[in-house]
Each structure stands twice: as structure tokens, then as C-alpha cells.
Amino acid sequence: MTLISRLSRFLLPAADDAAIADYPFVPSDVALYQRTLHGEAGAIDAQTWSDMLLPQYSAHLARETSIFGQQELHRRLQAGQDGAPSAARVRTLAGDAGQRLQLQAACVGLRRSDREISATLFGRAMAAAPRWTALLPWMPVAFLLSVALALVTGFMPLWGVALGLWLALSLVQVRFHEAAEEWCRILETLQQMLRAHTLLAESGLPTTAAFSEDAARAGKINRSLARSPLTGMAGMREYGNWLWLLNIRHYFNSREVVRAQADFLRSSFARVAALEADLALARHLAGTPRYCWAERGDSVALTLVVHPLLAEAAPLSFAPRERGAFISGQNGIGKSTLLRTVGLNLIVARAFGFCYADTATATMLPVYSSMQGEDTLEGGESLYIAELRRAQELLALAARGPAVFIIDEIFRGTNHLESISAATAVLHTLAERGTVIVSSHNLVLAPLLEDRLAPWCVSRVDGRLQLSPGVLRETNGIALLGTRGFDDAISAKANRVFDWLSDYMAHPADCEDVRNSL
Structure with missing residues (x-):
């Protein structure tokens, strides 16, 4: 000294x-x-x-x-x-x-x-x-x-x-x-x-x-x-x-x-x-049991990736490669958690060079998201207006240069037809300028966007989460009514409307019969 x-x-x-x-x-x-x-x-x-x-x-x-x-x-x-x-x-x-x-x-x-x-x-x-x-x-x-x-x-x-x-x-x-x-x-x-x-x-x-x-x-x-x-x-x-x-x-x-x-x-x-x-x-x-040093690339490939803030995170592999991804899955399966896991790992890879995965290839593009739209009492802004504002912000960010866009349930605040129409327009435009990873219950978006976004489905197989190519086949929204304590009559009415709507989407007809059955 x-x-x-x-x-x-x-x-x-x-x-x-x-x-x-x-x-x-x-x-x-x-x-x-x-x-x-x-x-x-x-x-x-x-x-x-x-x-x-x-x-x-x-x-x-x-x-x-x-x-x-x-x-x-x-x-x-x-x-x-x-x-x-x-x-x-x-x-x-x-x-x-x-x-x-x-x-x-x-x-x-x-x-x-x-x-x-x-x-x-x-x-x-x-x-x-x-x-x-x-x-x-x-x-x-x-x-x-x-x-x-x-x-x-x-x-x-x-x-x-x-x-x-x-x-x-x-x-x-x-x-x-x-x-x-x-x-x-x-x-x-x-x-x-x-x-x-x-x-x-x-x-x-x-x-x-x-x-x-x-x-x-x-x-x-x-x-x-x-x-x-x-x-x-x-x-x-x-x-x-x-x-x-x-x-x-x-x-x-x-x-x-x-x-x-x-x-x-x-x-x-x-x-x-x-x-x-x-x-x-x-x-x-x-003190981290699962991490690896990421390779830089033009695509995203994460093997057995987890979220570092979840004590018992279920690892998933995610590799949409050159295209973006449209993610579907049943209610409560973990789609939002998956989006946050992928987004955080891409941000961490860009900032520090590692990911919470067994192996990782990560793009160095900036990440932007839209996952928490809600009504704002202070600003007098409805959910749909808040979603429109955020969509405009993402489009403006995309105009600056390529980026990764992580989006969860876009345009929930308006009716079904307009939601699908607006979502298709915005997501397609974003996907032309960057990489889009989106989850939605509007499954019709998958074929509308398949030229830009590869369809992936989150499911549970033998008690473990799995991400595989394709679109969700069996929804569980109405089934959850029964598990959450709703009366059987409510579930029966909901199923009748669901059957009618499914047929109506393909063959529009008068709704008087189904209305009378309620």
C-alpha cells in the first residue's frame, strides 16, 4: 500500500x-x-x-x-x-x-x-x-x-x-x-x-x-x-x-x-x-441454476427458457426462427407468462449477454410490448381508446427501425368483428417492419396472419407445458364456468349460444331461435 x-x-x-x-x-x-x-x-x-x-x-x-x-x-x-x-x-x-x-x-x-x-x-x-x-x-x-x-x-x-x-x-x-x-x-x-x-x-x-x-x-x-x-x-x-x-x-x-x-x-x-x-x-x-450465454442472431431460439422471477417456472422451448409467432392456448395456461418470459430474456440478452435458458439465440433488436391496457378514470380513457393509443405508439416505434413487438390480447375493448379487423391490420403492418410475438383468443387471426406469423399452441401434456406448432383446438372458456361455481343452467345456456355462434360464423342466420331458448 x-x-x-x-x-x-x-x-x-x-x-x-x-x-x-x-x-x-x-x-x-x-x-x-x-x-x-x-x-x-x-x-x-x-x-x-x-x-x-x-x-x-x-x-x-x-x-x-x-x-x-x-x-x-x-x-x-x-x-x-x-x-x-x-x-x-x-x-x-x-x-x-x-x-x-x-x-x-x-x-x-x-x-x-x-x-x-x-x-x-x-x-x-x-x-x-x-x-x-x-x-x-x-x-x-x-x-x-x-x-x-x-x-x-x-x-x-x-x-x-x-x-x-x-x-x-x-x-x-x-x-x-x-x-x-x-x-x-x-x-x-x-x-x-x-x-x-x-x-x-x-x-x-x-x-x-x-x-x-x-x-x-x-x-x-x-x-x-x-x-x-x-x-x-x-x-x-x-x-x-x-x-x-x-x-x-x-x-x-x-x-x-x-x-x-x-x-x-x-x-x-x-x-x-x-x-x-x-x-x-x-x-x-x-446463484442462478439455469442460464446460458446467448448467441447473437437474426432470429429467436430459446431452449428450456424460464422467467427468473418465478420460483417454480416451467421451462419451455420457443423457436419461431425468422418469422414472428401467433400464440394460442386455453385460459390460464400461461400465455402471458410465456410472452413475459420471452420478452425479458430478449431484453436481458441484449443488455447483459445471457439468457435464463439451456441454449439461446437472440436478436439484438429493441423490445416493445403491449400487455396491460386498461380503462383510466383519471384520463377519461376507455380500454379501447387506450389500446388504440398504444397501437399508434408501437407503429411509430416500428417506423424508427426494426424491433421485437410483444403483444397480449390486442383490442379487447371493442366488439369481436372490429377487434379482429383492427388487430389484423395493425399486426400485419408491425410484422412487415419487425418481429411480432402475439397471443390472442381470437383464433381466426392465425390464418389471417399466417404469411407473417407462425402459429404456436401452448398446451399441457402429461402435466408439463409444451409449445408446439398449430392453433388451439379445444377451448375451455365455457368449461371454466362450471369449475368456478356457476350453475349448470348457465353453462347449458352458454353452450347453446356457443353452438349457434359457431354455426352462424359460417352460415349467418336469424338469432331469434337461440334468443328464445335462453
């Missing part, structure tokens, strides 16, 4: 033995790094983020991870994978528990951070300190000198000068006190980052080689951001702040340091955040 790093630890002690209580950052804070770098145009929009249960999945990944790692994980999920170096490091760490523990110890201080700093580093450039701040060190001296001269000479106007200087000191303190206190919290996070940078370099591991070349610079900047040790002494903090303006002077001086070292601090942030994100992924994979 270098002499500089020893002195740094002495001057900037960290409570290594203190219990870690991860600060509860809100989702908007976690997303701020991605938004600051890339704006609102991420690869995943808000509805897809919700549909694919990514808030829950992100929280699952981010256990024992600071705001730095959380923000980088979020950024990758939104924007896609960084590439081979990150995947290689995750592979290495996933198989080396000792190295994971060593790196986790070096990064533990990051979890004591309670401020988000990506906006400070990557946002709008910090303004230079006003010129008058150069007078701050001299104001306390002038005040004390005027008091001393007034006492010695008895010259009354000097008391007026002293009072004016005292008021100036007080006004400066009142004006900038809150900003200085908040800045101090930001600096604490910055210093934890720089300290982690130094500790990672000292580990000497191949996975942290990127930190070694400029670790000394990180330590030097860290020390330049530190406050005077005197401010930690009992009573000295208040005295130093109100008389000598130590907190305000430190506020402006340290901001100048951050402004001057902005490029290095951004680089340090990106490297520290990337390593902690890789560490979180490696820790996650080490």
Missing part, C-alpha cells in the same frame, strides 16, 4: 465496520444516469418497462449494490450491452467467489452514498465561481481587524464597519448554507467513488487493471475535496462556519476542483459503476 493511500485513509477515514443500510433511491434517481447520457429516447419505453416486470427484475439484480451499480444496470437494460469486455468480466467473476468477495469489500463504501451524482458529472456544465468569492478569506480577517481597532482606538465609526462586515458574513452564510450542506453530501458520494477507485487499483486483480494507471490521481483529487480536519472537532464546525465561512469557502473551492477535473471524474464514475454492475451480475449468476 502506498504512503499516499495510507495518508488518504488517515485523513479521510471510512466507517468500514459500520452496518450498511442501503439508501432507498427512487426509480427516477436510478434512471437519471441513462436519461442524462441518452435523453428520453431509450431502447425500452415506459409501458414495456412495466409490462416486462423490469422494476422487479432490476431490484432483484441490484441487491447489495450501490446507486452507481444500480444506475449502470438500468442504463444497460435501457440502451443495450456494452460489449465483450463486460461479459468476459462477468463470466470470470461468476466462477470466482474469492475475487467477488475481494471486489465487494473494495466497493462496500459506495453503498454508504446517499446522493445521486451522475447529473452533477454528466449534466449541464458547472458554472465558474463568481469573482467576489476571492474576497471570502479576507472578510473574517477584516471583521476581526475592525473589531480590534475599534477596541484599541475607541473610534466609533469602526464599530459600524465591524457591524456591516458581521452582517455581510451572516448574509453569505444564510444565502449559501443550504447549498453548501447539499453539496457536502454530493462530495461525500464523490469521495466514496474516488476511494473505491483507489481500492480497486490496489486489489491488483486483472479485472481491475483499468483503475491502476490513474489511481494516484484519484487519491489526489479525493484529498483536495476533503474539508479541514478542524471542522470535525467539537464546537469548531459552527465557529469555523459562521466566523471564517469555512463551509462556504469549501463549497466554492471544491466546486472549482470538480469543474476542473470533470473529465476524469466522469471516467472514474463510468468505470466504477461498470465494475459494480458486473459484480452484481456475477453474484446473481452464481
Whole structure:
């Protein structure tokens, strides 16, 4: 360990033995790094983020991870994978528990951070300190000198000068006190980052080689951001702040340091955040029984794929290849779960390079979904209007470039004929521009879209789920009436209407007979 790093630890002690209580950052804070770098145009929009249960999945990944790692994980999920170096490091760490523990110890201080700093580093450039701040060190001296001269000479106007200087000191303190206190919290996070940078370099591991070349610079900047040790002494903090303006002077001086070292601090942030994100992924994979590294391709092929948030997920194989897929199946069989499983695995493959499957070929296209349309009382929007709005959003996204579209029960909010007609038009257009994976109880959509979407049916064979080519043959919607406690007479009426409708679809006729039978 270098002499500089020893002195740094002495001057900037960290409570290594203190219990870690991860600060509860809100989702908007976690997303701020991605938004600051890339704006609102991420690869995943808000509805897809919700549909694919990514808030829950992100929280699952981010256990024992600071705001730095959380923000980088979020950024990758939104924007896609960084590439081979990150995947290689995750592979290495996933198989080396000792190295994971060593790196986790070096990064533990990051979890004591309670401020988000990506906006400070990557946002709008910090303004230079006003010129008058150069007078701050001299104001306390002038005040004390005027008091001393007034006492010695008895010259009354000097008391007026002293009072004016005292008021100036007080006004400066009142004006900038809150900003200085908040800045101090930001600096604490910055210093934890720089300290982690130094500790990672000292580990000497191949996975942290990127930190070694400029670790000394990180330590030097860290020390330049530190406050005077005197401010930690009992009573000295208040005295130093109100008389000598130590907190305000430190506020402006340290901001100048951050402004001057902005490029290095951004680089340090990106490297520290990337390593902690890789560490979180490696820790996650080490406890995951089923995963594989995905091959990139133009199609989708997932063998025995599962959803990582389901404790007893039933694995399914899904390989529509070059075409999209129309998925049918009985009520409650798991079609929506299958869509979420495929969608999440494609997003994870694009972001991190692996899937929760035995083998996987995954496209690197962005994923968009429509699975949770509903009436909105606040906006006065009916279900069908909400579905139309989402369909327009998906068409606009498709116009930007190829993508994967995951859609569940499109256009439930209108009558059967119009639902089929509108769904056919929208799904066919989306399939011309990208890959569509859709599930629906409207089985007539399968032949209407068979030139674009291959039909697949989810069924249960010998107690196990199976996905096979074809369309559902035996529906169970009416059968569920009996299993759910409906009277037999209700089921009988429903069956009579069903038989009539089935015949009417092929041979339209007057409905008077069936109406009279109810």
C-alpha cells in the first residue's frame, strides 16, 4: 500500500465496520444516469418497462449494490450491452467467489452514498465561481481587524464597519448554507467513488487493471475535496462556519476542483459503476441454476427458457426462427407468462449477454410490448381508446427501425368483428417492419396472419407445458364456468349460444331461435 493511500485513509477515514443500510433511491434517481447520457429516447419505453416486470427484475439484480451499480444496470437494460469486455468480466467473476468477495469489500463504501451524482458529472456544465468569492478569506480577517481597532482606538465609526462586515458574513452564510450542506453530501458520494477507485487499483486483480494507471490521481483529487480536519472537532464546525465561512469557502473551492477535473471524474464514475454492475451480475449468476450465454442472431431460439422471477417456472422451448409467432392456448395456461418470459430474456440478452435458458439465440433488436391496457378514470380513457393509443405508439416505434413487438390480447375493448379487423391490420403492418410475438383468443387471426406469423399452441401434456406448432383446438372458456361455481343452467345456456355462434360464423342466420331458448 502506498504512503499516499495510507495518508488518504488517515485523513479521510471510512466507517468500514459500520452496518450498511442501503439508501432507498427512487426509480427516477436510478434512471437519471441513462436519461442524462441518452435523453428520453431509450431502447425500452415506459409501458414495456412495466409490462416486462423490469422494476422487479432490476431490484432483484441490484441487491447489495450501490446507486452507481444500480444506475449502470438500468442504463444497460435501457440502451443495450456494452460489449465483450463486460461479459468476459462477468463470466470470470461468476466462477470466482474469492475475487467477488475481494471486489465487494473494495466497493462496500459506495453503498454508504446517499446522493445521486451522475447529473452533477454528466449534466449541464458547472458554472465558474463568481469573482467576489476571492474576497471570502479576507472578510473574517477584516471583521476581526475592525473589531480590534475599534477596541484599541475607541473610534466609533469602526464599530459600524465591524457591524456591516458581521452582517455581510451572516448574509453569505444564510444565502449559501443550504447549498453548501447539499453539496457536502454530493462530495461525500464523490469521495466514496474516488476511494473505491483507489481500492480497486490496489486489489491488483486483472479485472481491475483499468483503475491502476490513474489511481494516484484519484487519491489526489479525493484529498483536495476533503474539508479541514478542524471542522470535525467539537464546537469548531459552527465557529469555523459562521466566523471564517469555512463551509462556504469549501463549497466554492471544491466546486472549482470538480469543474476542473470533470473529465476524469466522469471516467472514474463510468468505470466504477461498470465494475459494480458486473459484480452484481456475477453474484446473481452464481446463484442462478439455469442460464446460458446467448448467441447473437437474426432470429429467436430459446431452449428450456424460464422467467427468473418465478420460483417454480416451467421451462419451455420457443423457436419461431425468422418469422414472428401467433400464440394460442386455453385460459390460464400461461400465455402471458410465456410472452413475459420471452420478452425479458430478449431484453436481458441484449443488455447483459445471457439468457435464463439451456441454449439461446437472440436478436439484438429493441423490445416493445403491449400487455396491460386498461380503462383510466383519471384520463377519461376507455380500454379501447387506450389500446388504440398504444397501437399508434408501437407503429411509430416500428417506423424508427426494426424491433421485437410483444403483444397480449390486442383490442379487447371493442366488439369481436372490429377487434379482429383492427388487430389484423395493425399486426400485419408491425410484422412487415419487425418481429411480432402475439397471443390472442381470437383464433381466426392465425390464418389471417399466417404469411407473417407462425402459429404456436401452448398446451399441457402429461402435466408439463409444451409449445408446439398449430392453433388451439379445444377451448375451455365455457368449461371454466362450471369449475368456478356457476350453475349448470348457465353453462347449458352458454353452450347453446356457443353452438349457434359457431354455426352462424359460417352460415349467418336469424338469432331469434337461440334468443328464445335462453
